[in-house]
Amino acid sequence: MKELDFVFADVVMALVADFMLVWLPASTLYLRPSIALSGGPISKFFYGCPDNAFLVALAGTSYSFLQRIGAIVLNGAKLLAVGSGASLVGIGVTNVLINARKVVDKSFAAAAGGESEDVPILSTSVVYMAVSSNLRYQVIAGVIEQRILEPLLHQHKIILSAICFATRTGNTFLGSLMWVDFARWLGIQRRR
Numbered sequence: 095m096k097e098l099d100f101v102f103a104d105v106v107m108a109l110v111a112d113f114m115l116v117w118l119p120a121s122t123l124y125l126r127p128s129i130a131l132s133g134g135p136i137s138k139f140f141y142g143c144p145d146n147a148f149l150v151a152l153a154g155t156s157y158s159f160l161q162r163i164g165a166i167v168l169n170g171a172k173l174l175a176v177g178s179g180a181s182l183v184g185i186g187v188t189n190v191l192i193n194a195r196k197v198v199d200k201s202f203a204a205a206a207g208g209e210s211e212d213v214p215i216l217s218t219s220v221v222y223m224a225v226s227s228n229l230r231y232q233v234i235a236g237v238i239e240q241r242i243l244e245p246l247l248h249q250h251k252i253i254l255s256a257i258c259f260a261t262r263t264g265n266t267f268l269g270s271l272m273w274v275d276f277a278r279w280l281g282i283q284r285r286r
Contacts, residue, residue: 107184114176140168148236170224177223234265
């Protein structure tokens with residue numbers, strides 16, 4: 095009960111991050127408008143990159159090694175934004191709840207004093223979200239689902255969907271375990 099505000103803030107942050115992590119890498123079908131002639135070389139390069147580094151190229155298309163690296167960079171940038179945004183939301187909610195608790199509970203205010211945790215948002219977002227989460231999601235979507243499960247189970251869509259769901263759920267739990275170890279390594283999660 096002493097840290098209920100931190101649990102609440104962590105749940106809010108996890109909901110924001112999980113929504114974005116499910117929405118961003120989800121497979122979509124869209125008709126790509128042609129890139130504007132005024133687009134710069136960087137936008138033209140990323141326009142030609144696949145959605146996933148391991149994406150199987152459809153008939154008549156192919157992707158170079160550099161374009162596949164570009165897919166990793168582009169998805170890493172998306173996950174960097176998600177991680178930074180979710181961290182800012184979580185820290186903001188935590189600060190609001192701590193300040194509200196200090197107003198209501200004077201003993202908490204005295205015990206807390208001027209203490210505050212310094213959470214390195216940028217390094218946690220860059221290293222964990224843009225690298226670890228990005229690569230795990232790329233491997234799940236491009237290698238495990240598209241290159242292994244889809245050819246084996248293409249006639250059994252319900253089983254394929256169930257296994258993909260289980261794989262992504264397992265990836266989420268693995269990511270949570272890896273996050274705790276990473277936070278301990280950074281010193282922002284204490285061992286008890």
